[in-house]
Amino acid sequence: MTDPALPLAVRGLRKKYRRGVVLSDVSFDVHPGEAVALVGPNGAGKSTLIGCVTADRLPDRGEVRICGADPFREMAAAAACLGYVPEQPFLYPELSVAELLRFVAAARGLDGAESSAETARLLALLGLAGAEGTLCRELSQGMGRKTAIAAALLHQPRMIVLDEALNGLDRTSAERLVAELDARRARGAAVLISSHDLDFLARWCTRALHLPAPGSWRALEGGAWEAWRRAPTLVGVSDPRKS
């Protein structure tokens, strides 16, 4: 459970809202190099699960370890290992893209020269070249998301969590981001990704965690994963593209 080599370990996670149990004893690991998909219909608990992993939601029970660190107790250690792009990322509206990324680099204690080079590389990768001086409040939704992605990847995290992070990205940027994630996975990083693009998840991920409804979940691994990949659908939700 405390193996620091494991980018993410979740045990017995339970979360209940007033309306009922959303997560019930969820347990899974994410190993280095893996890309684990989080699939399920709206309201099934995907974002709640991600929130519990990233310490944005307080679980009622269970444990989370990011690189062996408890994100609720060892915030700094967990943060050093985690790169998270929320569905609705926060950006300081008063700062420009360059200022925001410089702040992130400084807050994470990154080497100035190296982080500048990495910032420039990520901005070019994501098609944000020329937007460094743009205030974050003036960014489009897609550009804002790209900025958040750059901020999340700047410190070479071992555990990358993406909550609908590909939404709103143009095709070229999305392809480049996927390539970048592949390169990082090759170097040992792991990815937990939530998306409604099931075809993409089926092709790109190595296995999945399926949340068909609030309070229920199942791991799609081995044969179940291969079967799901061939016809990726959400249980109980018809995919209009398949009909």
Next chain:
Amino acid sequence: MAAAKNPCCNTDFTRDGFGRTEDVRCEALQPVSAPQQPSYTLRRSAWRRPLFGDARRAPYLGRPFRRITGPASTRPRTEPVHLLLRLELRRLADAFRHPRPAAWLAVVLPVALAAGALWTAADSVRPDVSTGDGVVLLGLLVAVPVGIQAYPILFRPADDAFLRRLGISTDALFGVRALRLLAFAVALSLGLMLPYVATGENAGRPLAVALAAGVATWAASLVAQGRAAADTVSGRKPSLMSQALGQGYDYELIAAGPLVYAPIWPAVAGAAAAGFAGSGVWPMPLRLALILAGSAALVPLGARAFARALPRFAPHAGELAYAPPPDASGGELVLGRGIASVLPRRAQAVRARDAVVIGRRYRWASRLAWPVAVVGALAVLRAGGSPGVRAWVTLACGAMLAAQAAAIVALGRSERGRTRWTDRTAGIRPAARFAGRWAAAFGLVLIVAMPMAAGWWIRGDGGAGWAWIAAAGVTALAAAGSSLAAAGR
């Protein structure tokens, strides 16, 4: 392409991640990604004045940053308080770096209104610090807002989750937020000196009393809010006071009980500090020094309580705002009720929506107003002839009107880039939007103004009654204008 297979890649090597059949294979994706070296020069203007450290050195520390060498490194961070303070300054300077009339209006108008009210009503709203009651009243005027604002400042900043995810230490977060609260306390104390300045009275003694109350409340709030937050997520059995708050059935309110009671003790401490500062025992500098020393002694306790509470409370805090789902029939949204029936149809729609949103999102603006207004009206009826009572009622109800105006402005701030767009696509013109918002705001502030007006009318002073109605109209007008200005484009 005969490149070695990427062991992590799970694609079928004939399609890219988006299902296309281009020759964008997993191994070949590396060159597709952006160049490893920056292929362009960053705009110099964006980097000319490094905000958060030089590219090679961190000038505010005088030593270079070190790169994280291990993924889960727990090495000590480099003075993040300095970094956060620089960020704070940069954000505050935004209004000057990128001036926008709407932003200025949203800030300056309410401040100007409040300052104007304090200046013009100086004679009646100025506590007399030569008496013990006046000293304690001034202390409470500082202590209550500081005690209430402590929670949002300490635990609910918009960037809280972002900063925690960056690994900023709790000490640094506490330091910056404690400074914010202190700045608020000092600004409030200075603002309350306006009536003394306006009447030409020496503001030295009132300022000392107000600052003493502010600093004492500030320090007590740091401890009280930190402990309340820790208690909220401790899992311990709720206290009897918390259970009384939820009357045994509202478990979420019972769970949040410590936070509800948290501002009380700091307010009492502030009033007591004001009383001590304004008393005759020992010289004033000694009294102030004692209050400062006592407050300073509380700060480490507050830091400890904050550090203990934040990791578990911060994720929980967002859920405390949870409210039960409203009636699914939409029965609360009534068009054309009361004064709104004379408005154009679209303005009626805006009024109805704004009234419902304000009623749910800023429920306190109406819930707090009723008791203030009823007590004020009763005071007017019983002792409206006394200048002291009149001053107190004017101050309390005026403050309530200002708080309600703040709720209207906050509604506008929450709409940035969202609801206004919805209104535009629905064909609602700015005039209708303004009329609707004004009507909603007027309906809200009437909760205070009507009982006050009724009180004065019953006493036979019709002029004062109409003055309250006029004050409500003007407040609604200013609040609606500021709100729409705050909503932005």
